[in-house]
Amino acid sequence: MFVENLTLAYSGDKPVVSGLTLEVPSGRLTAIVGPNGSGKSTLLRGMSRLMAPQGGRVLLDGKDIHQLPARELARQLGILPQGPVTPEGITAAELVSRGRHPYRGLFARLTSDDQSAIDEALAAVELEELKDRPVDQLSGGQRQRVWIAMVLAQGTPHLLLDEPTTYLDLAHAVDVMNVVHAAAHTSGRTVVVVLHDLTLAAQYADHLVVMGNGEIAAEGHPVDVLSAELLHEVFGLRATVVEVGGAPVVVPDRRLAV
Amino acid sequence: MVGGRVGRLVGLGLLVLVVFGASLALGARWLGVGAVWHALTEASGSDADVIVRSLRLPRTTVAVLVGACLGVAGALMQGHTRNALAEPGIFGVSAGAALAVVLGLQIGVVESVGSTVWCALIGALIATFGVQRLASRGSGASPVGLALTGAAVAALLGAMTSAIVLLDANTLDGYRFWAVGSVAGRGFDVAGQVLPFAAVGLVLAAINARDLDLLALGDDVAAGLGLSIRRARLVGLLAIGLLTAAGVAACGPIGFLGLLAGHVARRIFGARNSWLIPASALIGAAALVTADLVGRLVGGAGEVQAGVVLGVVGAPLFVMVVRRRAVVL
Amino acid sequence: MNPRTLVLSAACALLAIALALVSLSVGTTKLPVADVVQALLGGGDGGTRLIVLELRLPRVATGLLVGIAFAVSGALLQTLSRNALASPDIVGVNSGASAAAVTVIVLAGTGGGNISGVAARVGIPLAAIIGGLAATAIVGVLSIQRGVIDAGRIVLIGVGVAAAANSIVAWLLVIGDVTDAGRAAAWLAGSLNARTWSDAIPVGLAVLLLLPVAVAFNRDLDALVLGDDVASSLGVRVSRVRIALLVIATVLAAMATSGAGPIAFVALVAPQIAQRLAKTERPPLLSTALLGALFVTAADLVARNGLEVLQVGPYELPVGVVTAAAGAPYLLHLIGRQQKGR
Numbered sequence: 001m002f003v004e005n006l007t008l009a010y011s012g013d014k015p016v017v018s019g020l021t022l023e024v025p026s027g028r029l030t031a032i033v034g035p036n037g038s039g040k041s042t043l044l045r046g047m048s049r050l051m052a053p054q055g056g057r058v059l060l061d062g063k064d065i066h067q068l069p070a071r072e073l074a075r076q077l078g079i080l081p082q083g084p085v086t087p088e089g090i091t092a093a094e095l096v097s098r099g100r101h102p103y104r105g106l107f108a109r110l111t112s113d114d115q116s117a118i119d120e121a122l123a124a125v126e127l128e129e130l131k132d133r134p135v136d137q138l139s140g141g142q143r144q145r146v147w148i149a150m151v152l153a154q155g156t157p158h159l160l161l162d163e164p165t166t167y168l169d170l171a172h173a174v175d176v177m178n179v180v181h182a183a184a185h186t187s188g189r190t191v192v193v194v195l196h197d198l199t200l201a202a203q204y205a206d207h208l209v210v211m212g213n214g215e216i217a218a219e220g221h222p223v224d225v226l227s228a229e230l231l232h233e234v235f236g237l238r239a240t241v242v243e244v245g246g247a248p249v250v251v252p253d254r255r256l257a258v
Numbered sequence: 259m260v261g262g263r264v265g266r267l268v269g270l271g272l273l274v275l276v277v278f279g280a281s282l283a284l285g286a287r288w289l290g291v292g293a294v295w296h297a298l299t300e301a302s303g304s305d306a307d308v309i310v311r312s313l314r315l316p317r318t319t320v321a322v323l324v325g326a327c328l329g330v331a332g333a334l335m336q337g338h339t340r341n342a343l344a345e346p347g348i349f350g351v352s353a354g355a356a357l358a359v360v361l362g363l364q365i366g367v368v369e370s371v372g373s374t375v376w377c378a379l380i381g382a383l384i385a386t387f388g389v390q391r392l393a394s395r396g397s398g399a400s401p402v403g404l405a406l407t408g409a410a411v412a413a414l415l416g417a418m419t420s421a422i423v424l425l426d427a428n429t430l431d432g433y434r435f436w437a438v439g440s441v442a443g444r445g446f447d448v449a450g451q452v453l454p455f456a457a458v459g460l461v462l463a464a465i466n467a468r469d470l471d472l473l474a475l476g477d478d479v480a481a482g483l484g485l486s487i488r489r490a491r492l493v494g495l496l497a498i499g500l501l502t503a504a505g506v507a508a509c510g511p512i513g514f515l516g517l518l519a520g521h522v523a524r525r526i527f528g529a530r531n532s533w534l535i536p537a538s539a540l541i542g543a544a545a546l547v548t549a550d551l552v553g554r555l556v557g558g559a560g561e562v563q564a565g566v567v568l569g570v571v572g573a574p575l576f577v578m579v580v581r582r583r584a585v586v587l
Numbered sequence: 588m589n590p591r592t593l594v595l596s597a598a599c600a601l602l603a604i605a606l607a608l609v610s611l612s613v614g615t616t617k618l619p620v621a622d623v624v625q626a627l628l629g630g631g632d633g634g635t636r637l638i639v640l641e642l643r644l645p646r647v648a649t650g651l652l653v654g655i656a657f658a659v660s661g662a663l664l665q666t667l668s669r670n671a672l673a674s675p676d677i678v679g680v681n682s683g684a685s686a687a688a689v690t691v692i693v694l695a696g697t698g699g700g701n702i703s704g705v706a707a708r709v710g711i712p713l714a715a716i717i718g719g720l721a722a723t724a725i726v727g728v729l730s731i732q733r734g735v736i737d738a739g740r741i742v743l744i745g746v747g748v749a750a751a752a753n754s755i756v757a758w759l760l761v762i763g764d765v766t767d768a769g770r771a772a773a774w775l776a777g778s779l780n781a782r783t784w785s786d787a788i789p790v791g792l793a794v795l796l797l798l799p800v801a802v803a804f805n806r807d808l809d810a811l812v813l814g815d816d817v818a819s820s821l822g823v824r825v826s827r828v829r830i831a832l833l834v835i836a837t838v839l840a841a842m843a844t845s846g847a848g849p850i851a852f853v854a855l856v857a858p859q860i861a862q863r864l865a866k867t868e869r870p871p872l873l874s875t876a877l878l879g880a881l882f883v884t885a886a887d888l889v890a891r892n893g894l895e896v897l898q899v900g901p902y903e904l905p906v907g908v909v910t911a912a913a914g915a916p917y918l919l920h921l922i923g924r925q926q927k928g929r
Contacts, residue, residue, distance in 0.1 A: 045478075048481075048482060049481065050478055050481055050482070070481075070484045070485070070486055071484040072484075073484060074482065074483050074484025075484070078482060079478075079482035080479070080482070081476070081478035081479060081482065082478075083476065083478075084475050084476045084478070084479045085340075085474060085475055085476040085479075086475075087474040087475070087529035088528075088529055089528045089529050090528070090529050090530075094530065095475075098471060098472060098475060098483070099483065101468070101472055101483045101484065101485065102483060102484040104468075150479075151482075154483065392919055407919060409672060409855070410856075410914075410915040410916075410918045410919050411915065411919070413851055413852045413855075413911040413914070413915045414911060414912060414915035414916065416851070416911060417851065417907070417908040417909075417910075417911030417912045417915075418908075418912070420772065420775075420776045420905070420907070420908055421776075421904055421905075421908045423772055424769075424772055424773055424776060424904075424905060424908075425902060427765060427766075427769055430765070430768060430769055430772060431765050431768075434757075434760045434761055434768055434772075435761060437757060437760075438754075438757040438758060438760070438761050439757070513750055513753065513754070514750040514754075517746065517750075560762075562758065563757075563758065563761065565754060565757065566754045566755070566757060566758040567754075568754065569750045569751050569752075569753060569754020569755070569757075570751050570754055570755065572750070572751075573747040573748060573750045573751035573754075574747075574751070576743075576747040576750075577729055577744050577747045577748070580740060580743045580744055580747070581729060581732075581740070581744075
């Protein structure tokens with residue numbers, strides 16, 4: 001996936017993302033981090049078709065995503081945006097089954113291919129036992145995993161996830177990130193995930209993109225990218241970066257009241 | 259799971275058949291099952307045969323058709339606007355039909371029930387088209403935008419209607435009988451006139467069902483799954499317009515049916531539109547036939563219009579449904 | 588109050604006063620605005636005073652007050668139910684009032700003939716108030732869920748109650764004599780024609796008493812916008828506040844309806860327009876009130892003189908026809924602009 005000179009703006013306003021170029025490594029997990037308002041979610045919307053670019057283009061296997069038919073694109077690229085709506089009373093299996101939409105005919109029932117994709121997706125997020133439970137009765141972490149299973153069932157080689165760990169406690173966030181990591185490393189998908197937890201991003205990402213003011217401030221392997229200087233410059237955060245088990249960990253400098 | 263739903267759908271179908279039969283048998287004169295069967299199979303021109311074949315059968319048929327149309331229109335609207343309040347009456351379509359009927363009465367082209375049908379159809383279709391154009395300005399309608407647009411158009415058209423009605427007592431006299439909503443005196447000709455619109459509307463609704471399932475996950479998720487939001491909304495609006503137009507044209511602005519059918523269906527079948535839409539059709543049909551029957555039974559010679567019965571009886575029922583649900587909207 | 592809201596309120600107030608003066612000066616006898624002002628301040632000759640103070644002022648005052656009452660009622664209902672479609676027109680207050688009033692009109696009219704004259708004159712406003720209050724009482728009681736009036740339920744149950752009341756109105760119109768049906772239809776459209784002080788004073792009292800109370804709830808309303816849980820953690824007694832606001836909204840709408848009939852769209856559209864113009868997260872109460880007054884006064888001016896200016900004839904339109912015809916396109920315009928911005 002290749003983002004070329006992309007400019008994104010909400011109508012009339014000044015661009016949120018301007019002239020951004022990014023090569024997303026295939027079959028790897030790329031994490032996008034940045035302070036609030038840096039344009040990371042907007043970039044993700046622009047990389048799918050949720051937002052039309054003001055300039056530039058997004059290439060998927062050499063083809064501009066805006067030239068592809070909608071269903072074709074939906075078989076190549078899955079996106080889990082922020083704030084999906086959980087319909088009242090829907091079961092986990094039913095929600096996941098809606099991920100099969102790009103493959104279904106007008107009135108056709110689910111095929112055995114569809115069914116196995118759904119089962120695989122539920123297995124990947126370890127929710128097979130809960131598949132007949134209404135999603136609104138699940139815990140926050142389980143609910144988020146159901147939504148991820150829905151995009152996994154879409155069976156796309158490319159996957160975009162917008163802050164999938166928001167509102168989750170660390171244990172559940174780790175569960176979700178394990179699933180996301182496996183999607184890249186076990187299934188060979190190209191995964192791009194927007195995160196706001198720097199340490200979590202650094203632990204899992206093969207490629208880390210740090211955004212500030214609608215541009216890429218730094219990118220590369222987390223160990224090479226995360227530094228005290230960068231955190232101060234982009235986030236305005238005074239912190240120490242230590243390395244634990246080959247991945248950087250951000251420890252904020254405290255200012256304790258005396 | 260699925261088996262249970264099929265069973266419930268069949269149950270609803272049976273319910274429609276039962277009330278259909280009751281509507282043929284009961285009224286100012288009560289007929290036995292034998293008499294009704296005789297009238298349907300080997301009519302010989304007896305009084306009972308005439309009552310069944312030329313009075314009760316046509317109006318009951320119209321009630322089934324219109325009830326199904328308005329029920330489905332309500333379910334579609336609730337899905338598209340994600341607003342539990344949405345129903346055809348609030349969407350401007352009924353108001354468009356009313357205005358056209360009043361104009362027709364005013365210039366004198368409307369004299370009989372048959373001629374209101376064409377006026378109402380034209381009015382309803384123009385209103386639908388208008389709402390559709392207005393609602394799809396900019397980046398396409400948000401659920402709230404859609405609901406407000408419908409309400410605004412309804413108010414505008416309603417104002418024009420009342421201006422005309424107030425300036426002319428004759429028009430008011432014709433209008434008030436149309437506006438109450440009734441299936442009395444509707445024959446097979448009325449059913450035939452609205453059938454094409456109803457049929458196209460129902461097909462579009464069936465096509466739209468799965469799109470609605472995706473839209474229910476939020477516009478962004480739906481778009482990510484390859485759905486064209488704009489086209490899905492367009493098909494939905496068209497279906498709503500055609501179905502409401504058919505219903506209102508045949509029977510006048512029968513309010514509340516769409517709301518009732520959509521909610522009861524959601525309660526029995528849950529969120530999936532492939533079930534919701536046929537269920538709303540059956541519930542709408544059963545409700546309108548029942549309302550007409552009740553109106554005939556309690557009113558005696560005077561006969562209370564189905565629209566009134568639906569409002570007075572349906573509203574408490576609706577309130578009960580709302581109260582028993584844990585979460586609304 | 589932020590500067591934008593303040594400017595909006597001031598603009599609405601000034602415009603409303605200006606239009607009220609114009610409204611007092613036009614009519615069968617055209618008076619210069621200067622004479623009108625003089626008469627209002629206690630001067631002027633006897634004839635002018637009679638026309639301005641006795642004939643025209645009650646109507647203009649009723650219009651201003653009814654506008655305030657409907658608009659505030661709508662703003663309160665929309666905020667407390669968190670639904671832009673909630674307004675007394677939709678959640679049953681106006682329908683309940685209408686059903687009661689039309690019952691009096693039809694049963695007391697030429698068809699029934701038992702009650703007439705003074706009784707019918709006093710009976711209609713009284714019936715409207717009772718009907719409106721009864722409708723909300725039903726809605727309020729039925730909306731209680733686990734001891735709290737539920738925001739979503741108010742609207743849904745309100746629609747149900749409104750549907751029942753509306754079908755009773757339609758039925759009364761059918762069984763009534765055509766003259767009575769005509770009178771009822773005219774009342775239902777909402778009119779300020781031939782209003783006297785006896786119409787204006789009850790609405791005035793309601794506004795005078797309840798508007799300050801509503802404004803006193805401003806902080807609670809700010810909290811309610813954030814959801815019941817947040818509001819109660821901020822120290823708002825959600826259930827009590829909601830009941831209080833519901834009662835205030837109902838009394839205002841019922842009094843306004845008794846004064847001028849269920850004028851369409853003011854309660855729905857005035858809060859929405861004020862909110863969008865002020866760019867606030869909920870309808871600002873004072874601006875909404877003044878916008879409502881401006882809206883009804885302007886609409887009545889058009890209703891009285893519109894057809895004559897257009898040379899259609901010397902007819903007067905009901906003010907409710909104009910409020911709907913003018914409010915609806917403006918609301919459409921605002922929705923459209925918002926969609927483009929998305």
